[in-house]
Amino acid sequence: MKTIAALEARLGELHQRTRETPLFNPVFQLSLDLSRALEGDELSLDDLSALVAELECDGLKARAGKLRALLAPSAEAMPLAGEDEDFEAFAARWERPQLHAVFTAHPTFLLAPAQAEAVAAAASGEDDEAACAVPSTRTAVTLDHEHRAAMDAMAGAQDARDVIVARLLEEARSRWPQAWRALRPMPFRFASWVGYDMDGRTDIGWHTSIAFRLHEKAERLARYTSSLEAIDAAHPLLATLTPAAAFAAARAEDFAADLSSADALAAAANRLTTHSPDNLLSLRPLIAALEAEAETGDPTRAVRLLTLAAAMRADGLGMGWIHFRVNAKQLHNAIRRRLADDEAIDLASKGAIATLRRMVDEARPLRTNFAALATESSTAIRQFLAMAQILKHIDADAPIRMLVAECEQPATVLAALYFAKLFGVEGKVDVSPLFETETALEHGGRFLDALLAEPAYRAYARTRGRVAVQTGFSDAGRFVGQVPAALAIERLQGRLAEAMAANGLSDIAALVFNTHGESMGRGAHPASFRDRLEWPLSPWARRRFARAGVRLEPEVSFQGGDGYLFFATPELALATLTRIAELRPAETDLAAPADPFYHRTDISLDFYRAVKEHQGDHLASRTYARAVTAFGLGLLNPTGSRVSRRQSDINADREMSLRQIRAIPHNAILQQLGYPVNVIAGIGSAADSNREEIAALLTDSPRGSQILRLVRSANALASIKTVAAYGELFNSAYWASRTYRGTEDHLAGSCAALAEYLVGDDRTGVFRRLASRLRIDAIKLHRLTDLLPDEAPSEAREHVRRRIGVLQALRLALLQHLFLKAVAVPAFSRANDISRRDVIEMVMTLRVEEALAQLRRAFPVRIPGPRDFPLDEQSDYPDGGEEGYGAIERDFMTPIARAQELSLRISTAIANEFGAHG
Template structure:
């Protein structure tokens, strides 16, 4: 048995520990091909698309492979060139049997796929890579069939697919849910899978294995179904889609990732791992039973309902107050998520520390921050407007459609983990008027002065008006949902209590900061910079500066200079450290511990 298991692992993974998977963005592919083929036009411009596709198809017919060595790899200035040559070296020196998944993020045109194929042919590895578009934006999910068909019109692309016997697609629940909402994302992903099926039939590619690779993380906001593993698998891989592929005889390979702490959790003990694998096997090998479902029988309502959710979420994403909300405290509320920085690299991010659009933030911290702010917007926003359009049909589908009910499970869990009063308390905290009201009612002069100071510093952040407008948008949609869905659950008391304690800690940290003595600017760090950082809860960075500006103790306090010992003065800033800086550090550590508690209460273990 151990030998059989080892052989199975070797046959599945080749010489690697798992399926090798590399990734870059569409723009990096475009830049590489533009330089190599002297194609200056922008593929994103529809006016140029047909001419660009024709130009690239001509290049595909005449491309000749070039030799690759480590010197060429090290000397190539382009990201796409280096990555494709890395794949070439892997196939040459390590494993020439197992294909490498070549994932291209932000794919929004078939030109991207053909450009990647040209690069693969140029370096002689086309038959060793699975070129896989990542569909995650609203445009890509809505128009993915056009993207695929643009590639299929190319004889070279069809020959590549026939030769390798595979065609691969990836769907990102994290980013798609971030832009169109989780409930709309599941519908758009399923619809795109069905359209891909129809395209393969139309182009007579039924003999090709289709690979669907889904990424979903440890939380409802990233596409992980909140209840049983069986429901999670059925949500990611609807029976309706699998039946369509089975009926036409197209082999469909489905892959999914168990990411973050969620992955460790589900395989943490032999019993858990056995139960997880048994449930996966049950989902895969049990006969498909296609049941009648109103979602498919009444496609007009389904399309309108999920489109309304998508519109509601997209409107929220473009609301300046939403970026202000995500960026007010930003990643300061949470521990580091993964190996990549929370902010995406962009021209705007390079010139400003203030978040101006959710697209500047990565999907994982985006989701985690929403949870910490008490409102799972990427699961809930737009649902109220969609339900209000068809309240009777909404209730009917909720009780009669397994597919619809399974999607609404996300909303049920999100509502138990969300509380509009928590979100409102955060917005109040960032409102200068709130602190002015407290100053007006405060009889003690020192506290009144602190409240007025916070009011003035919050005015400089200039967040309040946008936050209030955004909150009205969220609140209106939430009230519409409550009206249409009478038995919708409410937020849990434990979660509410954790948020309340943390709001009190933030207030205490801010009030303590008002007691920091005056200091001269130090290397661009002055009082205004300090307060702006403290209001954004960048406490570790501030305390690091405070250690240098207000040193405690003397360097020579414990040294012996071999002469009669003179007096050792105690640090003149001991009181500031004892009464201000140390308590701020302790309260910030507790604030972060509460964030972990909120995550676990929601069920986000990553």
């Protein structure tokens, strides 16, 4: 029992027993074997730590292997230019981005920094063992850490794009020697919202966003300077770039300082806003100079100059473009402040549209300054004021995106247009409504029809040259299921193409930002990079835009620490962008055969509705909600700067709503419990009444096959027995019976206490009911997949499942250790309204840090004594020494803390097997 091989072999033996006893749970039995060995001193926490370390290593190697396989060169790689392609067609393809990539700060910083570096290095080469040669020590993830990580990832992406741009120029030089210097490549654009996203956050001040933008400007100018120095150390443009970088860096330090006093703010603002030749506000003159220089002379130097000019055109005076984000409610509150005292509007009414139409028409730009920004209390207005200051004093060229979350009314977009016009930024701001909630997806088509019919919006869209929308896969995937969410988003994208054509907007672009994550539960398809790109923006949707004559600008997110891995080394960054360039997501093949999934709607639409209904039943079920929240958020490591705060009430977890948990922790908990419900559930049940026809459709349809690949990938990692095993932790009968035949007599008191404590607990029944529902659906899924060919059978699949089973059993043993220690803690007097029973409940819901804080208050290791007081007078009392509670710390608190620490390390290992956090 001290080696992984022995544990895997034991788990295999136990699985055989399910043939005799179908209800037998091998995962829980292995955890009981481990628990008995641990409590009987046959195993120590040090022994378990060694096992966890080995499994951690396996998880990191698996993560590196998945990343390498995803980015491996494909056999169908396309050349940069077609054989019969002329220069004009080549330029038209590559002078507009194939993809916009957004580096977000989603809380997915699962790996410790050293682990992330090791995984990236291993994925970049062939030595997966290199992923393990690092400690797993975690540090707090701060906003500054997230921003630094985002900038590092963007720098890697920029370098990789430079390589691709140079290749494009060399290709053009080879094919069209007379014309190639006129090529202006821009295969990718990059953006970030780290430090600018105010949706649900109150910890980011306006000065934080300004300081970040100035830091980004300084860093990008320094990178431009370095690139130009490498071309020509005496280049005359260095006299502009070098002092501009220094000026931006100095101003960034100004705004990162304490600006709480009016004098400090005024000094920082005045240094930025007072005219200085070193405050570079536009790169256009520099780009023009570089391109003019490249028109003649040495071709190799010209390629390097044009590559630098292309980077400047793409990124502007920053590491990329920026996305501000607010919530629709914040905009609603802000617009009400601009109404007359006797005026009130319902933003869902037609009257609201008329009122806002008039307000947009009558709005006249107001002058603003940093004092206006510093004193503004409305979050939404503050964002527009910050944008105005950035455009005036930091970067006058680069547009800014305004993402509006939970945007379900066209009037919300008009409210944003009003503020953009009021503060003079409407020519540089792209207002982008987010469609993610079930309501927004269901009514999104009517929303788009109404919005695009508004003359004010159409005039604005023409000014900007695009209609910008955002579709989200996190909340959508949580509340309607990942497969129905993808299909609903796809239909919404098609409706956008129709609405643009119907309203005479076919001559401008559609910028579609798909904010999917890196996990299967948040819109990332794990099977291939083609699937990853096509899952959120399908070939069918692309063809809808092409047939409407609308140019498509696809945009995706690379979320947090998981997403940044794609750009963590030069090799990974180049491979990532190369795969995207090969797949050309901005283009489509109108001659491709029709996909029967979209024509056999008598089957596919019913299938979609049935899966959605099944997922909805889970969401509405108290059983599902209670199971997901059974441990609060205690199974998860903190993975971002935005803390998922738990309820302060001791019993709050019992009534916690799924809507109190964000999508990422929700999905992460499903991974940890062993079954990604929001990916798999409902597929089998939806096919049950029409199995042969649905099987035939999924086989014949490219989209259907893609759905099947996603479901199979998730199912290959899933275990319903594991879900059931977690319920047995709360089974009073299990604890009452554990010592029944005289075994483990030393635990009799603790087991009896647990049995009595849990006799009224509902969690065993909850997990059993959920496991039964999942099993019934899974049987139907297996009947369906038996009719379908497996495109990518994996011999290693069973080994991976066995490895995850061992991880789960180890954690279940550790949780039993926690529970046994918690009920054995000596009684203490109630303090601060916290009783011993409250502490036990904290441990039962894995609020371990809170529990330990209370225990250490009740049992301090050292009690203050006379020697702590510098008195002149001597005392012989106390004469027995100054005793504390060192034994209680050693026997209870330290083991509880170590067990939880090991449990959280197991969480990381399991998430690595799934390929991402949440």
